Amino acid sequence: MAEHTSCCHGQVGQRLRLIAMGTEHGNSSIDLGGMSMRGISTGGIRTCLELPSWKLLVDVGAVDYHQVPANTVLITHGHLDHLGGIANHIALRELMGQKPGRYILPPEILADVEDLLAVWRRLDKAPLQAELIPLAPGEVLELDRSKQVVPFAVDHRVVSQGYLLYSRISKLLPVFEGLPGDDLARLRKSGQEITFEVNRVEFAFSGDTRIEGLLDNKKALTAKRLVMEATFLDERVGVEKARSVGHIHLDEIREHADAFECEHLVLTHLSLRYDRRQAWDLIRKVLPADLIDRTVIL
């Protein structure tokens, strides 16, 4: 679970009823500098973010049939709004004739997730085959020759980790910068090495965390695209309360605005208290203009 606050139950109840009318955050596709991301993320309800070009999901709090081609699922932590759809995702892949997916998760929750799937196999009488891959912060998993995943530790109420997604790109050696294309082509043809490879952080996903989980990780803050939680936005749940339940408050993002050097900032996991217009009004009121220009909500 994500929120656990005792105040404003009436409003949350009202918002829960409104989901049925299609007002939950997300379920939309956004373009982030040439890479699209889609999915849904509402604090305490469900989070499942999809990068179609990477065939990858981040968290699987709920799953829909169109997310079945994603054969890699990065799980940040064991709260139900992030993990509750795992058996469903595995079953849907089997139903649609797909190979077992791989599910990357914090090593501390591996045994519990294995137990969970064993129970589902008994109940469902289905194979529910899945490759569970424990990956600790700092360990590297090669998705393919040009893509890597590296978890980083965050600070939530339970064991939780964010993920950095690296792509390996070729860059021109500085000594050849400014040369015309024809000359570069000639050099390449002659066997001269004119490029070198670098790893770039294309995405950072925070999962659920207090703000320290990001502030302690420069690579996440400087990723090309940072997808972070911002569960609480105004005084209805203040900073102290947000921190006590392991989440980030918008006021903390403002306080540390200079640290967010990413090109694109995606705020997710917003509480149901705020509808999209309200959320955006609050964000615009609180964050500095330079950061607003780079910010979207999902």
Ligand SMILES: [Zn+2]
């Ligand atoms: Zn959550």
Ligand SMILES: [Zn+2]
């Ligand atoms: Zn959580």
